[in-house]
Amino acid sequence: MASITPGYDATLQDPHRNTGEDPTRRAPLVLGQLDFKGITDKVAGVALSWPAIWWWAIFLPSVALAGLFFALIGYLFATGVGIWGNNTPNMWGFPIINFVFWVGIGHAGTLISAILFLFRQNWRTSINRFAEAMTIFAVVCAGIFPGIHVGRPWLAYWLFPYPNQMAMWPQFRSPLLWDVFAVSTYASVSLLFWYTGMVPDIATLRDRCKNRIGKIIYGVMSFGWTGSSRHWHRFEKAYLLLAALCTPLVLSVHSVVSFDFAVAQLPGWHTTFFPPYFVAGAIYGGFAMVLTLAVPARYLLGFKDIITERHIENCCKVMLGTGMIVTYAYAAEFFFAWYSGHHYERAIFLFRLFGPESPGFWALIVCNCVIPQLMWVKKFRLNPWTIMIAAMAVNAGMWFERYVIVISSLSNDFIPSSWDQFAPTWVDIWLFIGSFGLFFTNFLLFLKFLPTVAIAEAKTVTPQAHGHSHHDEMTPRDWRHTDYRTDEDLGDNPPPRDTNPAPEGGSTL
């Protein structure tokens, strides 16, 4: 058959590989001949067993760093923002750089869970839970930084509109207030999306947990989910609606974050180009973080057959693609600065190239534009070490990008007499490192206690999930999931239908 057939790759030589390039064959998404029970056992086994040594080896330092993070916040509250390097004109400094860095990382999670869901990219099922958890914990880290940056954090609730005796309202025409709405909506809706998707899987843990206390906790957390088909019907509808709502939401969030810069008049910031540039950068950095977490986790958790090489390869491709958009954006920024004829605008971009912030700028070019080009080569997309090199480069590069944007424009505005350099203090640096401690503490707790892969969803992309009772009244939707080919069509190599039925509903991406 020359045409594209909704089937699966029957010529799969190695049951643990699915990285074939033939676009007329759908690659199976769950390997190792896992059936429903196999998937449950693999995922629930991680949540219900005693954590391995590697888990402790990462968890304990992470907790220590998270403790340092909160201790430094305590020091900050007791002393004041003078312990940071922030000073006129660099009022934003590290806290806002870190905020944009972390909130950007979150975006890949929502892209995977919502946008790829709407696009029917079934390969998302193995990594969406994971990526959504990353979103939540990244947004937690992101939310703390502006919260402690307000100067008088005990009055941070003034950010929200509520009737008060001062007869004052927040300024709804300010991008900083838009941020409050965008980030709080994003954080809470992502949390709901993540938790809702997890309820059926927590019910699975409830039914498999041997420990009485665990049973009660999982029982309460799963709300009494019975897997009722009437419930699933509404659940699926709610999930689709949430995906449809999260898609514009995630695009709006980083657009609003970019408005913090673009609506200001500073050279280097005041450009309409910022929203798409920031969104692409956010997804770029987020996919790098997804890879940073997924590549080791699939080995450490034993999920090689669920988070397959093809999943990792797809993430690499998305990272490469968004990286090219970001590279284009850097080039376009320079063009706009030159084309604007604006003296200060041009000066800022010359400063970036050759000025005091140039080490940061060149670091970002190397990390974001050069090293990830490794991902063009398939061999490197399948090698965990090269993937990690590229992903780590992007993680660092995206932080430098925000550093360059924030610092270069703030330190050199329109009046040379008010120019000043920025120098972070040790508190700045350790708060940033500490935020990774908080992130990894949360993430490791998630890995240990919650279903790390969407168990129910992963089962729906196995071939056994599709009944064959409706062949006579086939809808286009059913057709997608059904193998039309007969064994004769497959020649001498028919699939072992009963023992290892056809993985359908895969992706050709």
Add this chain to the structure above:
Amino acid sequence: MTTLAAPPQPATVGDDAFVEAPSRPFAILAEFDNVTDVISATQAAYDAGYRKMDVHTPFPIHGIDEALGVRPTILPWIVLLAGLTGMALGLVMTSYTMGMVDAPLPGVPVALEPYPYLISGKPYWSLAAYIPVIFELTIMFSAYTAVFAMFFLNKLPMLYNPLFQSDLMRRATDDRFVLSIEAADRNFDEQQTAAFLKDKGALNTDIVNY
């Protein structure tokens, strides 16, 4: 179709039901190990006149809604309504608090007075600048409603459910598909319904009491 012999049963209500409570059946469960069988058994049960039934599955299976006779949920309409509410609230809140220059209005408490503030020469009523807030509120209201209304319509959280007494339900979140027919169904009969389900390919059946 052969076993649909039982005539409609009158409902037991009041004291009789109370006295019988310890052994009163709640539902019968039938276990299947694949999607095709459970869909065809459900379709057969529906055709045989059973209505108060459900299928408990580890993941949503397609084709079961038709077999069970599940009608499309009204959830999207509720979400639409919530989204419009959020949008209206955002529009009113921003326009009123920023744009009402003729304040104070008579009878409005101080805490609810608008706060028009001239900044950078922008107009008081700057709709374009209000759009991010209105948009986020629309999404926030819709998304919260999608989740909470879904659980509400599903009557969850419901931490106790008689079905949990059965060991068959343990695997309904793992690899088995459990068809349950409630005792409240007018065609329910312990022996005949069990025989019917066995006939349709159930691996096991189980009676759950209240």
